[in-house]
Amino acid sequence: MTTLLLTDLERAVRDSWGAETCTPEYRSRWTPENPARDQCGVTAMVLNDLLGGELIRGEVHVNGERVDYHWWNRLGAGVEIDLTREQFGPEETVVGGVVVARPPVAEWRRLREEYALLRERVLTKLGPGRPAVPSSVVG
Numbered sequence: 001m002t003t004l005l006l007t008d009l010e011r012a013v014r015d016s017w018g019a020e021t022c023t024p025e026y027r028s029r030w031t032p033e034n035p036a037r038d039q040c041g042v043t044a045m046v047l048n049d050l051l052g053g054e055l056i057r058g059e060v061h062v063n064g065e066r067v068d069y070h071w072w073n074r075l076g077a078g079v080e081i082d083l084t085r086e087q088f089g090p091e092e093t094v095v096g097g098v099v100v101a102r103p104p105v106a107e108w109r110r111l112r113e114e115y116a117l118l119r120e121r122v123l124t125k126l127g128p129g130r131p132a133v134p135s136s137v138v139g
Contacts, residue, residue, distance in 0.1 A: 004050075004126065006081075008126065009047070009050065009051075009126070010083060012121075012122045012125035012126050013043055013047070013083055013118075013122055014035065014036075014083065015121075015125055016118055016121035016122045016125060017035045017036065017039050017043075017118070018035075020114070020117060021042055021114045021118040021121070022037065022038035022039050022042075022114065023038040023041065023110075023111065023114070024110075024111075024114070026038040034086075034087055036084040036086055036087040037087040039084050039087070039118075040070050040071040040072065040082075040084040040087070041069075041071045042111055042114050042115045042118045043071075043084050043118065044056075044071035044072055045102070045111075045115050045119075046115065046118055046119045046122055047073045047081060047083070048073060048102060049119065051075060051081070053073050053075040053076065054073065054074045054075075054099045055071060055073065055099065055100045055102050056072050056073065056074050056080070056097045056098065056099060056100070057069050057070070057071050057098055058070045058072075058094045058095055058097040058098075059094070059095045059096055060088065060092050060094055060095075061092070061093045061094075061095050062093075066095075067092075070084075070088075070094045071084075071100075072084070072085070072097075074099070
């Protein structure tokens with residue numbers, strides 16, 4: 001197997017984002033100038049597939065009120081990876097962060113198609129020798 005660097009994984013993820021992989025109800029606000037916008041949930045799940053660890057969910061606040069959630073990953077030794085944090089404007093603040101259990105993909109009510117598309121794009125970009133994704137994950 002080829003050694004996978006975090007920079008390779010980050011590049012594959014960032015190059016795979018598009019309007020069709022972001023949260024559907026916010027698709028109209030996605031732009032190439034802010035490609036991380038509304039990609040956090042599916043990105044966190046794909047990284048969880050490839051790296052394991054924990055899923056973290058925080059709240060996005062504007063003027064002290066929750067307007068959305070933000071997702072990222074925590075690996076061993078408390079190392080956090082958040083490839084989509086730059087999506088937020090100065091008026092948006094991410095607050096808190098709790099570990100969230102990952103449900104099987106088959107039970108997802110939303111984002112299943114967006115996740116599958118992002119996952120396939122990332123795995124294709126990583127090419128042969130990429131890390132194996134357990135079949136139980138993609139359910």
